[in-house]
Amino acid sequence: MTLLVVQALNGLQLGLLLFLIAAGLTLVFGVMDVINLAHGVQYMLGAYLAVTFAALAGSFWLGLLLAVAASGIIGLALEWLVIRHLYARDHLAQVLATFGLILTVNEAVRVLWGSAPLQLAMPEALSGSFELMDGLRYPVYRVALIGAGLLVAAGLGLVVARTRTGMLIRAGASNAPMVSALGVDIGRLFARVFGAGAMLAGFAGAMAAPLVSVEPGMGDNLLILAFVVIVIGGIGAIRGAFVAALLVGLLDTLGRSLATDGVKLLLSGPAASRVGPALASMLIYLAMAAVLAVRPAGLFPTARA
Amino acid sequence: MRRAATLIPAVLFAVLALLPFLPLGRDGGYVLGLLTRAMIFGIAALSLDLMLGAGGLVSFGHAAYLAIGAYAVAVLDANGLSDVWAVLPAALAAAALFALATGAVALRTRGVNYIMITLAFAQMLYFAAGSLAAYGGDDGYTLSGRTAIFGARLLETPRGLYAATLALLLASYLLCRMLVASGFGRALRGVRQNAVRMQAMGFDPFALRLAASVTAGVICALAGVLLANAAEFVSPAYAAWQRSGDLLIMVILGGAGSVYGAILGAGAVVLTEEALGRFTEHWRLIYGPLLILAVLFLRGGLAGGDRHRV
Amino acid sequence: MSEPALSLRAVCKRFGAVTVADGVSFDVPAGTIHAVIGPNGAGKTSLINLVSGLIRADAGMVLLDGGDISGLSLRRRARRGLLRSFQITAILPEFTVLANVALAAQSPAWGFVRPAARDAALNHAAMAELERCGLAARADHPAGGLSHGEKRQLEIATALAGRPRVLLLDEPLAGAGPEETARLLDLLRGLRGDCAIVLVEHDMAAVFALADTISVLVYGRVIAAGPPEAIRADPAVRAAYLGEDA
Numbered sequence: 001m002t003l004l005v006v007q008a009l010n011g012l013q014l015g016l017l018l019f020l021i022a023a024g025l026t027l028v029f030g031v032m033d034v035i036n037l038a039h040g041v042q043y044m045l046g047a048y049l050a051v052t053f054a055a056l057a058g059s060f061w062l063g064l065l066l067a068v069a070a071s072g073i074i075g076l077a078l079e080w081l082v083i084r085h086l087y088a089r090d091h092l093a094q095v096l097a098t099f100g101l102i103l104t105v106n107e108a109v110r111v112l113w114g115s116a117p118l119q120l121a122m123p124e125a126l127s128g129s130f131e132l133m134d135g136l137r138y139p140v141y142r143v144a145l146i147g148a149g150l151l152v153a154a155g156l157g158l159v160v161a162r163t164r165t166g167m168l169i170r171a172g173a174s175n176a177p178m179v180s181a182l183g184v185d186i187g188r189l190f191a192r193v194f195g196a197g198a199m200l201a202g203f204a205g206a207m208a209a210p211l212v213s214v215e216p217g218m219g220d221n222l223l224i225l226a227f228v229v230i231v232i233g234g235i236g237a238i239r240g241a242f243v244a245a246l247l248v249g250l251l252d253t254l255g256r257s258l259a260t261d262g263v264k265l266l267l268s269g270p271a272a273s274r275v276g277p278a279l280a281s282m283l284i285y286l287a288m289a290a291v292l293a294v295r296p297a298g299l300f301p302t303a304r305a
Numbered sequence: 306m307r308r309a310a311t312l313i314p315a316v317l318f319a320v321l322a323l324l325p326f327l328p329l330g331r332d333g334g335y336v337l338g339l340l341t342r343a344m345i346f347g348i349a350a351l352s353l354d355l356m357l358g359a360g361g362l363v364s365f366g367h368a369a370y371l372a373i374g375a376y377a378v379a380v381l382d383a384n385g386l387s388d389v390w391a392v393l394p395a396a397l398a399a400a401a402l403f404a405l406a407t408g409a410v411a412l413r414t415r416g417v418n419y420i421m422i423t424l425a426f427a428q429m430l431y432f433a434a435g436s437l438a439a440y441g442g443d444d445g446y447t448l449s450g451r452t453a454i455f456g457a458r459l460l461e462t463p464r465g466l467y468a469a470t471l472a473l474l475l476a477s478y479l480l481c482r483m484l485v486a487s488g489f490g491r492a493l494r495g496v497r498q499n500a501v502r503m504q505a506m507g508f509d510p511f512a513l514r515l516a517a518s519v520t521a522g523v524i525c526a527l528a529g530v531l532l533a534n535a536a537e538f539v540s541p542a543y544a545a546w547q548r549s550g551d552l553l554i555m556v557i558l559g560g561a562g563s564v565y566g567a568i569l570g571a572g573a574v575v576l577t578e579e580a581l582g583r584f585t586e587h588w589r590l591i592y593g594p595l596l597i598l599a600v601l602f603l604r605g606g607l608a609g610g611d612r613h614r615v
Numbered sequence: 616m617s618e619p620a621l622s623l624r625a626v627c628k629r630f631g632a633v634t635v636a637d638g639v640s641f642d643v644p645a646g647t648i649h650a651v652i653g654p655n656g657a658g659k660t661s662l663i664n665l666v667s668g669l670i671r672a673d674a675g676m677v678l679l680d681g682g683d684i685s686g687l688s689l690r691r692r693a694r695r696g697l698l699r700s701f702q703i704t705a706i707l708p709e710f711t712v713l714a715n716v717a718l719a720a721q722s723p724a725w726g727f728v729r730p731a732a733r734d735a736a737l738n739h740a741a742m743a744e745l746e747r748c749g750l751a752a753r754a755d756h757p758a759g760g761l762s763h764g765e766k767r768q769l770e771i772a773t774a775l776a777g778r779p780r781v782l783l784l785d786e787p788l789a790g791a792g793p794e795e796t797a798r799l800l801d802l803l804r805g806l807r808g809d810c811a812i813v814l815v816e817h818d819m820a821a822v823f824a825l826a827d828t829i830s831v832l833v834y835g836r837v838i839a840a841g842p843p844e845a846i847r848a849d850p851a852v853r854a855a856y857l858g859e860d861a
Contacts, residue, residue, distance in 0.1 A: 029417070035420070037419055045498050047549060049402070082597060085601050086601075091363065091416065091417060091420065092363050092553070092557065093557075093600050095363070095420065095550075095553065096553060096554055096557055096596065096600045097548075097596070097600040097601060099550045099553075099554070099596070100592075100593045100595075100596035100597040100600065101593065101597065102592070102593075103589045103592060103595030103596070104589065104590060104594055104597070105593075106589070107587050107589035107590040107593065108590060110587065111587055111590065168449075175594070220547075224424065224428065224546065227421050227424070228421065228425065231417070231418055231422070233415065233419045235418075236448035240613075244594045278432045278433055278435060278436030279436075281428075281432040282428075282432050282433065285425035285426070285427070285428050285429045288421070288422065288425050289410055289422060289425060289426070290424055292408050292410065292413070292414050293413065295412050296414045296418060297418070298418070443648065482728075483727070483728060484727060484731040486731065486732065487725075487726050487727045487728060487730065487731055488721055488724060488726030488727070488729070488731040488734070489725040489726055489727050490727050491714070491718055491721070491731040491732075492718065492721070492722075492725060494625055494709070495707050495710070495753055497746065498707040498708060498710070499705050499706075499707055499822070501669070501689070501705060502701070502705040502706070502707060504688070504690040504699075505667065505669075505689055505690075505693055505694060505699055505705075506698075506700070506718065506719050506722045506723075506773070506777060507690055507693035507694045507722040507777065508690070508722055508723055509722045509723075510692055513725075544745075610667045
């Protein structure tokens with residue numbers, strides 16, 4: 001039982017991490033109609049920058065702050081250099097160009113930081129664990145991550161629903177040329193959306209850094225998961241991304257333990273310990289295939305003009 | 306434009322056919338091996354062009370078929386069978402089944418959802434392959450030898466594999482060219498342009514796309530069989546999504562829809578990667594920006610947008 | 616021949632609060648031309664979509680030669696000979712004009728070996744339709760580069776190449792100049808013997824000159840139906856169009 005609670009909390013944490021990445025992805029796709037495969041490297045850069053800045057500044061918090069800021073700047077730079085030229089192109093061109101970005105940035109990271117995985121220590125204040133229930137201890141840091149994720153989600157929801165920028169984003173998501181025709185500087189809006197998405201991804205990377213191994217390519221598999229999230233959730237929908245991210249996070253985490261145990265009931269030891277994780281890895285994709293089989297446009301499809 | 310479309314491939318195949326007879330010296334094996342690899346990817350890219358250039362289907366999971374073909378070789382090899390009469394039917398049948406099953410689901414989606422679901426199916430295959438302990442799991446499986454052709458060890462030498470690959474490349478090219486120009490191909494190209502219009506004419510877009518997917522999958526599995534033979538090694542990495550990305554690059558760079566462009570694209574990518582790789586271990590740092598620039602500025606690809614108009 | 620080629624029986628369709636078809640019924644015998652007219656927003660294009668099968672009706676029946684095709688898709692209805700043109704032209708822009716029409720003639724066959732472009736029978740049939748529609752000179756031109764009026768002609772040629780039993784035309788004369796209109800009217804008159812034609816149009820003069828029977832559609836309801844003279848004299852029709860008493 002306690003294991004289940006721990007796994008569920010881990011699933012929640014993974015889900016929120018995924019949401020932070022997927023939010024930027026779905027915004028960019030929803031507003032600018034751009035498939036940005038390079039979003040995963042934004043996450044990776046957030047982690048690497050957090051490691052470096054924390055080391056330079058001697059403080060995790062300063063490192064986090066600087067990493068998020070730098071992620072935003074890098075995002076704006078990428079938008080100006082590459083993404084801007086993809087707005088008028090078809091999805092395939094966007095996929096290939098951003099694929100090129102992945103190759104480039106992953107390699108650049110290898111050159112600058114080396115291939116060996118890096119570590120980032122958790123900040124003192126968050127490094128303990130506390131007792132949730134009788135006999136159940138859970139790391140404070142992970143709770144902090146969950147809290148931060150929920151805060152950001154709430155903040156994002158408020159911005160999109162209540163502010164003028166949010167309204168422009170929603171309008172742009174359904175009809176960008178119209179918004180432009182109404183006199184809004186669509187170029188600036190797009191740049192800001194992209195930069196915000198980059199910051200979200202960078203924040204996710206920086207927060208995740210103490211928990212995972214910081215290495216080249218760390219963003220690639222999370223990127224695919226993030227895409228699974230926005231496909232299940234429905235393109236362009238923040239709410240959909242939130243629901244789908246939590247679903248995927250829980251499914252992946254709980255699924256892994258349940259699948260391994262479940263398979264052990266059917267197969268013998270060595271085979272089970274191989275098939276179990278494989279099945280668990282496939283679960284997410286099976287879920288996506290199942291959702292798309294029934295709802296080819298995702299769970300919360302936005303109506304596009 | 307039309308004359309170039311027959312002239313360029315003719316010259317290409319002539320050069321490839323003559324190459325083994327040139328004095329290549331000590332590097333001969335290496336050159337033949339490199340070109341064999343380029344031709345194998347040429348076959349794979351040709352098959353993807355059938356889906357993408359003709360059918361408009363952006364599959365981000367086409368590498369799955371390379372893995373299917375390769376693993377057919379591995380599985381049969383582990384069970385003592387390594388002759389073409391066993392390997393080929395197994396590989397092609399497995400590919401056809403996979404294409405039918407995944408296509409039935411994937412082809413109900415459109416746009417980015419289709420891209421993602423094809424990626425998802427390839428990922429599933431990737432993880433499934435990694436879990437096959439009997440065939441090395443993540444570490445992969447080393448073949449005990451190359452596939453025999455009805456008992457004859459024809460593929461064992463670089464020249465032998467090269468010749469077989471060239472023959473199959475030529476056959477695949479002629480097949481794809483024939484299919485694209487046929488009534489089926491024309492209907493498929495029509496579906497790419499306007500599926501509703503085609504329905505109003507009485508055609509079935511789903512059936513056309515599924516047929517294209519199955520054909521493409523089967524041809525790509527053939528490339529997978531050759532790839533396993535060339536490397537004498539099979540691993541889940543054959544189905545990695547980065548590999549599917551490579552295939553897309555080859556088709557687009559070569560010029561989607563022109564058929565022979567896919568071969569040019571495959572050659573360009575394989576040779577560029579090799580050349581850059583000898584120059585620096587960080588060759589991706591050059592390749593990545595080159596790719597971005599090519600996508601941004603090289604609109605029609607190497608074949609110059611040589612789409613069929615009829 | 617007892618059964619009309621096309622028959623609508625109380626076809627109904629709503630999109631939320633908007634009713635586009637409210638119990639629409641009419642019969643179109645083979646060899647006649649039936650026009651559907653009505654003020655803008657009356658649901659005329661939706662009617663074509665309903666009859667062709669692009670959208671499914673909520674209630675009512677569509678019969679082709681007496682057979683119920685209400686449950687069939689766009690594609691299946693096309694295979695039975697119910698063909699249509701599109702108001703917003705839906706041609707295949709990358710293909711030549713000839714290829715567009717030849718493909719329609721090819722339907723529903725596939726074929727894997729012989730190059731489709733060199734199929735003499737298909738090309739011959741296609742050229743015949745192109746000549747009928749006045750597009751023969753543009754046969755080798757990419758369809759995407761055609762003028763608006765030419766695209767409309769191509770739409771009709773494409774539908775004709777499918778050997779229709781019933782032909783649904785969605786505003787075929789829209790944007791056509793006087794010569795083109797005259798040519799199209801001649802073409803349509805010439806088709807009378809082959810199939811039944813349902814025509815949605817705004818050009819009143821053309822409609823009255825061409826149609827054998829007319830239905831007037833207002834907010835999805837047929838408020839008047841009959842031969843042109845009867846419609847012209849109908850006070851309800853006058854009111855609907857002119858908003859005043861006859």
